[in-house]
Amino acid sequence: MKRILGTCLVLGAVFLAGCSAPTPPSAPATESQAVPAPLATGLDAPWSMVYAQDSLLVSERDSGRIVEISGSGPGREVARLDDLVATGEGGLLGLAFLSPDQLFAYSTAESGNRIQRFTVQGSARNLSLSAPRTLIDGLPSASIHNGGRLAIGQDGMLYATVGDAGNPQQAQDLQQLGGKILRMAPDGSVPDDNPFENSLVYSYGHRNVQGLAWGADGTMFASEFGQNTFDELNIIEAGGNYGWPEAEGKSGGNPSYTDPIAQWSPSEASPSGIAILDGTLYLANLRGEVLRAVELDEPATEHELLDGRLGRLRDVLVDPDGALLVLTNNTDGRGQPGAGDDRILRIDPRLAGD
Template identity: 55%
Template sequence: MDAGNHAERSPTRKPRRRRAGATAAICLAGLTLAGLTLAACAAAAPGPTATPARSTSTPPSEAASAVPDGPETIAEGLQAPWSLVFTAAGTPLVDERDSGRILELLADGTPREVGRLDDVAHGGEGGLLGLAVRGEQLYVHSTAAGGNRVQRFALEGSPGSYSLGEGTTLLDGLPSAGNHNGGRIAFGPDGMLYVTAGDAAQPPRAQDPDSLGGKILRMTPDGGIPADNPTPGSLVYSSGHRNVQGLAWADDGTMYATEFGQDTWDELNVIVAGGNYGWPTVEGTGGEDLGFVDPIAVWSPDDASPSGMTIAGTTLYLANLRGEVLRSIDTDGFAATELFAGEYGRLRDVALAPDGRLWLLTNNTDGRGDAREGDDRIVAVPVP
């Protein structure tokens, strides 16, 4: 097996069926960070503060009425979808990695093309990746001929007739490769845009202060460098990452990230400003004596490959590819539970929808999964 790319590969054997609700085998607390227990650190180090944006963990109450009390298929027939977000009006947007299409879902779940990025250079894990929405602007992370980039587009029109205005490139030339492109973008409660940049299959980049590869970046909505970033004049917020694909913030501002490991451990981390998370010197725990930040939870890549993530209340929900499971993590103690094991195949993303449910985005049609009739799809499930 190609160790450098195995985290997103389909398993060589079918994943074992695990009872939904079973406790996952993970490595958790008892670790320390700068003299704090990890549970205490999670609450004590949320990063820079600012006037909070609307909480991502509390959906509008008026949207939570009259929804099914079981799983519901929202959309079908998607091709290698990667990211799922909602506009300010509550309209779901989803993109397709290889086609370069950005789609809105109509009321009946029919996908409608909002726009297409014709210059996306798809291949391997590269292509049209993360989406983020701020007001009437759509932010897009994608792979181009010159590397990965972040662009901003005006989201014109209204639900059912959205279109993309002219794009502005905020950042380009990020390292890209057939794997480890990062790709997740999200606005934090401080109003800043966070961008995950993978090591692009060159692990030393993660520890190289002159490279943006293997980092989490933080920028203003216009692409500028915030004055309170850890290193003046640098977009780098944290370093020592292999391939981060999930970001979420608790109501207290604590920032979490999921990360693909290589041979041993996938990770869930609390992200602190200026933190170094050890890759490639350390995979998983054991880096504190070297000055690195240890994860709060780890899993075998066979059981995880965590990609997108969201938070509802005090519970994190992690979409897993190889593990084919939605994993919930209670942030008060970090107990883990597995949900829907094997039921929908590989899961690329999960989002908390305005109707109060979790929307799961499958990833079975990109050549690494076993596509089922109707794949890829979006499935809405009640928050457990």
């Protein structure tokens, strides 16, 4: 496995050089352990990033804020979900944007998890949101395993991940939405070509999917938290059964389940958000505290960037210039916050060296 250290990291046109052994996120950067200067600081348990009308929006899990990033500070509050229930891993989670003006948010309320749609108004650095319209509510929720990732597919449909909410058996039950990836039209209706008639379920047998992305050829990928044995990177197919709770990681050849293309022990991974750039899939890792790069034409080939120096990583996003934005997650109660946490940093892996 190849590790790519601090000399690879770029903020805009600024090169911050130096390599050293990994250091805790709270340690100050020096020439020998440099990290990129932050694009934003002072975020509170941030969870998801998305571009909307040329502005970068970030969700904060516990505060329920949607924040517009401009400059290097904590950003400007665009909206706040006042009826949020932020307990454990619940709260304001994933965001997705459908051009020209539709923003989707996944959050936890008294009735369970829900997906809401907002109309984006205004212009960059001065956005506002309409009152939300709830597309679906009552999704399984708990203090753990809420899923929560949203993404717009290449087909223009909205995809949502729903965790098993601590009830593993529902992942195999097609009459329940827990432990599933859902696919819906932007108005929340069931598409006619979904794999199960009159059902939002797109794939099942999941424990807690945290990341979604599509390759240039339309292949859909998902990152998933395992329990104690293996975290997974999967290719998602319509109607596929991914084995949980009967299988974790590769199933040993059981034809009933679709095996992951890559797997890791939870202590070195806990993959959250994912993004694809130039044929490489990048995974933001929480417990592993690395940005892992997997070559899609040869998934056994992987590299690690950032290497622990930023702490927990929650999300990764390709920016309009083709670099990567990385979101730290050290203020969520499980990390060790450093100065300025939580932060967004910009790196350009295309300029990496050995």
